[in-house]
Amino acid sequence: MKVTADQALVKKINKSLILHTIRMHAPVSRARVSEMTGLNKATVSNLVAELCAQELVTEAGPGESSGGRKPLILHFNATAGSVIGIELRVKQLTAVLCDLDGGVLQEVDCPLAAHDFPYVLEQMKSIISGLIAQAPPSPYGIVGIGVGVPGMVDDGIVLFAPNLGWEMVDLRGILESSFEVPVTIDNEANAGAQGELNFGAARDVRHLLYISAGSGIGSGIIIGGELYKGARGYAGETGHMTIEAQGKPCSCGSRGCWELYASEKTYDNPGLSLPARTTGELVRHAISGQPDVLQHFASIGEYLGIGVTNLINSFNPELIVIGGALSEAEPWLGGPLRRVVAERTLPYHKQQLEITFSRLGSRGTVIGAGFSAVMHFLGNIRVTL
Amino acid sequence: MKVTADQALVKKINKSLILHTIRMHAPVSRARVSEMTGLNKATVSNLVAELCAQELVTEAGPGESSGGRKPLILHFNATAGSVIGIELRVKQLTAVLCDLDGGVLQEVDCPLAAHDFPYVLEQMKSIISGLIAQAPPSPYGIVGIGVGVPGMVDDGIVLFAPNLGWEMVDLRGILESSFEVPVTIDNEANAGAQGELNFGAARDVRHLLYISAGSGIGSGIIIGGELYKGARGYAGETGHMTIEAQGKPCSCGSRGCWELYASEKTYDNPGLSLPARTTGELVRHAISGQPDVLQHFASIGEYLGIGVTNLINSFNPELIVIGGALSEAEPWLGGPLRRVVAERTLPYHKQQLEITFSRLGSRGTVIGAGFSAVMHFLGNIRVTL
DNA sequence: AAACTTTGTTTAACCAATATACAAAGTCGG
DNA sequence: CCGACTTTGTATATTGGTTAAACAAAGTTT
Numbered sequence: 020m021k022v023t024a025d026q027a028l029v030k031k032i033n034k035s036l037i038l039h040t041i042r043m044h045a046p047v048s049r050a051r052v053s054e055m056t057g058l059n060k061a062t063v064s065n066l067v068a069e070l071c072a073q074e075l076v077t078e079a080g081p082g083e084s085s086g087g088r089k090p091l092i093l094h095f096n097a098t099a100g101s102v103i104g105i106e107l108r109v110k111q112l113t114a115v116l117c118d119l120d121g122g123v124l125q126e127v128d129c130p131l132a133a134h135d136f137p138y139v140l141e142q143m144k145s146i147i148s149g150l151i152a153q154a155p156p157s158p159y160g161i162v163g164i165g166v167g168v169p170g171m172v173d174d175g176i177v178l179f180a181p182n183l184g185w186e187m188v189d190l191r192g193i194l195e196s197s198f199e200v201p202v203t204i205d206n207e208a209n210a211g212a213q214g215e216l217n218f219g220a221a222r223d224v225r226h227l228l229y230i231s232a233g234s235g236i237g238s239g240i241i242i243g244g245e246l247y248k249g250a251r252g253y254a255g256e257t258g259h260m261t262i263e264a265q266g267k268p269c270s271c272g273s274r275g276c277w278e279l280y281a282s283e284k285t286y287d288n289p290g291l292s293l294p295a296r297t298t299g300e301l302v303r304h305a306i307s308g309q310p311d312v313l314q315h316f317a318s319i320g321e322y323l324g325i326g327v328t329n330l331i332n333s334f335n336p337e338l339i340v341i342g343g344a345l346s347e348a349e350p351w352l353g354g355p356l357r358r359v360v361a362e363r364t365l366p367y368h369k370q371q372l373e374i375t376f377s378r379l380g381s382r383g384t385v386i387g388a389g390f391s392a393v394m395h396f397l398g399n400i401r402v403t404l
Numbered sequence: 405m406k407v408t409a410d411q412a413l414v415k416k417i418n419k420s421l422i423l424h425t426i427r428m429h430a431p432v433s434r435a436r437v438s439e440m441t442g443l444n445k446a447t448v449s450n451l452v453a454e455l456c457a458q459e460l461v462t463e464a465g466p467g468e469s470s471g472g473r474k475p476l477i478l479h480f481n482a483t484a485g486s487v488i489g490i491e492l493r494v495k496q497l498t499a500v501l502c503d504l505d506g507g508v509l510q511e512v513d514c515p516l517a518a519h520d521f522p523y524v525l526e527q528m529k530s531i532i533s534g535l536i537a538q539a540p541p542s543p544y545g546i547v548g549i550g551v552g553v554p555g556m557v558d559d560g561i562v563l564f565a566p567n568l569g570w571e572m573v574d575l576r577g578i579l580e581s582s583f584e585v586p587v588t589i590d591n592e593a594n595a596g597a598q599g600e601l602n603f604g605a606a607r608d609v610r611h612l613l614y615i616s617a618g619s620g621i622g623s624g625i626i627i628g629g630e631l632y633k634g635a636r637g638y639a640g641e642t643g644h645m646t647i648e649a650q651g652k653p654c655s656c657g658s659r660g661c662w663e664l665y666a667s668e669k670t671y672d673n674p675g676l677s678l679p680a681r682t683t684g685e686l687v688r689h690a691i692s693g694q695p696d697v698l699q700h701f702a703s704i705g706e707y708l709g710i711g712v713t714n715l716i717n718s719f720n721p722e723l724i725v726i727g728g729a730l731s732e733a734e735p736w737l738g739g740p741l742r743r744v745v746a747e748r749t750l751p752y753h754k755q756q757l758e759i760t761f762s763r764l765g766s767r768g769t770v771i772g773a774g775f776s777a778v779m780h781f782l783g784n785i786r787v788t789l
Numbered sequence: 790a791a792a793c794t795t796t797g798t799t800t801a802a803c804c805a806a807t808a809t810a811c812a813a814a815g816t817c818g819g
Numbered sequence: 820c821c822g823a824c825t826t827t828g829t830a831t832a833t834t835g836g837t838t839a840a841a842c843a844a845a846g847t848t849t
Contacts (some may be wrong), residue, residue, distance in 0.1 A: 410804095
């Protein structure tokens with residue numbers, strides 16, 4: 020839809036600019052905000068006054084003088100409200116209660132005995148209710164719920180989640196009518212990408228590729244600092260990228276899909292002599308030097324590298340973050356992965372590219388999901404030219 | 405850089421909105437522009453008056469009444485200036501003189517005997533001078549030059565063009581100081597994508613993938629109606645995506661790259677019994693039913709399908725346009741390509757996705773390159789929330 | 790203690806969009 | 820053919836945001 024501009028829009032843009040400047044650079048004075056944004060001091064003063072009245076910004080008394088009047092220090096008021104972040108996995112539900120700055124106040128886990136929608140919804144509701152009850156008193160209370168789901172999502176609807184057997188579930192609508200709070204639904208990899216972007220290994224990166232490698236592979240794509248969701252929410256389903264044209268058949272109907280070679284799906288091969296079938300246990304065997312396990316992780320690392328190379332050539336990100344369950348195996352995957360990428364990418368890519376593993380670990384996704392809810396609450400408006 | 409908002413910005417946004425609304429929906433009255441944009445009638449009147457004074461919009465007399473006063477018809481003044489669009493290929497330089505609406509006024513071809521930079525620059529300068537001399541008189545004259553280059557481009561600099569042997573060439577700087585006119589440099593596939601998006605098979609598509617298949621493969625990626633260039637201009641180098649993990653070695657240092665299986669590079673295989681080594685000639689043999697050629701095109705079509713499937717899973721575009729020299733072979737490539745994509749993509753993709761071949765043919769790239777220059781001249785400012 | 794610095798607020802001016810009224814130019818029904 | 824209605828486009832006064840400039844407040848430096 021076309022957006023027209025008027026004075027109200029001007030105010031919204033500048034207020035949002037000031038709020039996020041304070042949020043990301045606190046502690047900071049009005050004068051510095053004025054410098055950083057380029058807005059007039061008077062404008063900053065007026066809008067900060069409104070933000071204080073809204074309790075989104077607090078004044079924390081005078082700071083150090085640098086040769087003149089002491090500045091009045093401003094903080095983003097992360098406790099103006101709370102959000103709930105949820106990660107839905109095949110066998111587990113994880114939820115956190117966060118402040119508006121990604122600080123975890125409470126964390127809950129809940130194993131899932133099944134994954135039919137009615138059962139999962141029941142568990143989810145009970146976890147949410149529990150966290151809502153524990154939320155500290157605050158001006159705005161619970162301002163949103165963010166959910167990360169292992170599947171394709173468009174506009175709050177879970178279009179298709181193969182590992183759960185869900186199809187066309189209006190998760191946002193259902194949760195919103197249950198709790199009467201704004202709900203955001205994201206793909207699990209997208210949530211992880213948001214988490215690392217804002218609170219983890221990828222702060223201030225403009226073009227990020229987050230690879231969630233676990234029971235399958237999904238990617239969260241950040242372009243120009245923003246999540247790219249594709250035409251209808253299907254972007255980032257990179258696990259089904261072909262890397263062997265005549266490779267193994269996949270349940271998706273294609274052949275040679277990346278996730279058949281570089282995810283936990285590789286554990287299912289009956290021909291392998293692996294001592295375990297979960298990443299956690301395999302990591303323990305790797306620590307004790309089990310050769311079969313070391314060999315298997317090396318192979319996964321190499322195949323991860325092949326897929327990552329393909330994505331580098333398409334997206335040319337500044338940074339790649341590997342997350343998901345397999346990131347626990349970083350010590351054994353990292354070397355082969357980086358080696359293959361170095362061998363196969365175009366020379367120019369090598370200069371600029373960094374590859375790291377998740378810094379937030381398993382918390383990245385829940386925090387990212389919660390952050391979506393925070394951004395929905397705070398708003399985020401910008402001008403592009 | 406942060407952009408602050410003030411009244412000047414408001415005016416810029418609305419004026420740009422009105423200009424582009426007229427450009428895309430002419431002939432149109434002030435009243436209809438007001439309806440379409442949501443701007444007040446008075447605002448439209450004022451800004452249209454300014455646009456008329458700038459000669460970017462013209463009033464074309466009264467139109468048909470629909471029960472009241474006759475509307476005054478407005479047109480975008482495509483002849484307010486001209487641009488030059490250039491496509492640089494390994495063996496050929498193509499250039500067009502266009503009006504501001506992509507209408508071709510003059511077209512020039514020039515074979516390239518070599519492709520060292522000094523020689524190519526000389527040819528380019530002489531072609532440009534020739535077209536400038538032929539430009540019709542207009543208020544703004546030549547308002548820009550747009551060039552499409554077979555290589556990676558960032559901020560006007562050709563970072564790397566393997567097929568030309570160029571590296572770090574400041575093409576924009578050089579052309580701007582020669583002709584004292586704004587110059588835009590784009591990757592050849594990106595220019596083609598822009599051409600199809602604005603004047604060809606992909607009008608009004610929001611997420612487009614343009615595949616330029618010729619001597620190599622490159623992709624132009626349009627996200628949300630805008631060109632996505634990646635972190636440093638390398639995005640879309642999809643020809644070097646691995647589709648056979650242990651496949652043929654490629655000059656890029658990797659193995660099994662897509663363009664080894666699905667571009668004109670396949671003609672070089674000495675083991676093949678092809679009667680020719682250019683797409684144009686092979687198409688003639690295909691028309692006469694040569695079995696080897698039919699077989700080879702079918703293979704290229706299938707491999708194109710594999711790579712396209714990968715890109716679909718990553719980008720989830722609404723539309724895929726196949727351009728470049730190989731698009732001439734559409735009758736033989738289209739079937740196998742669509743079949744493989746149908747076999748291999750996730751079920752949900754099939755519902756929304758369309759695959760077409762270039763509608764502008766070889767002109768798509770030059771026109772797209774010229775269009776970049778037009779947009780640079782007109783400006784394009786929007787609000788994102 | 791006087792001069793200078795830095796911070797934040799007040800004041801008046803400016804300017805773009807808007808609602809409203811209005812003028813101009815048409816259609817349509819009897 | 821005339822009066823009522825419609826549609827288009829312009830003029831006017833109002834609103835409300837940013838801004839420059841002056842100013843007030845509270846420091847530091849010499």
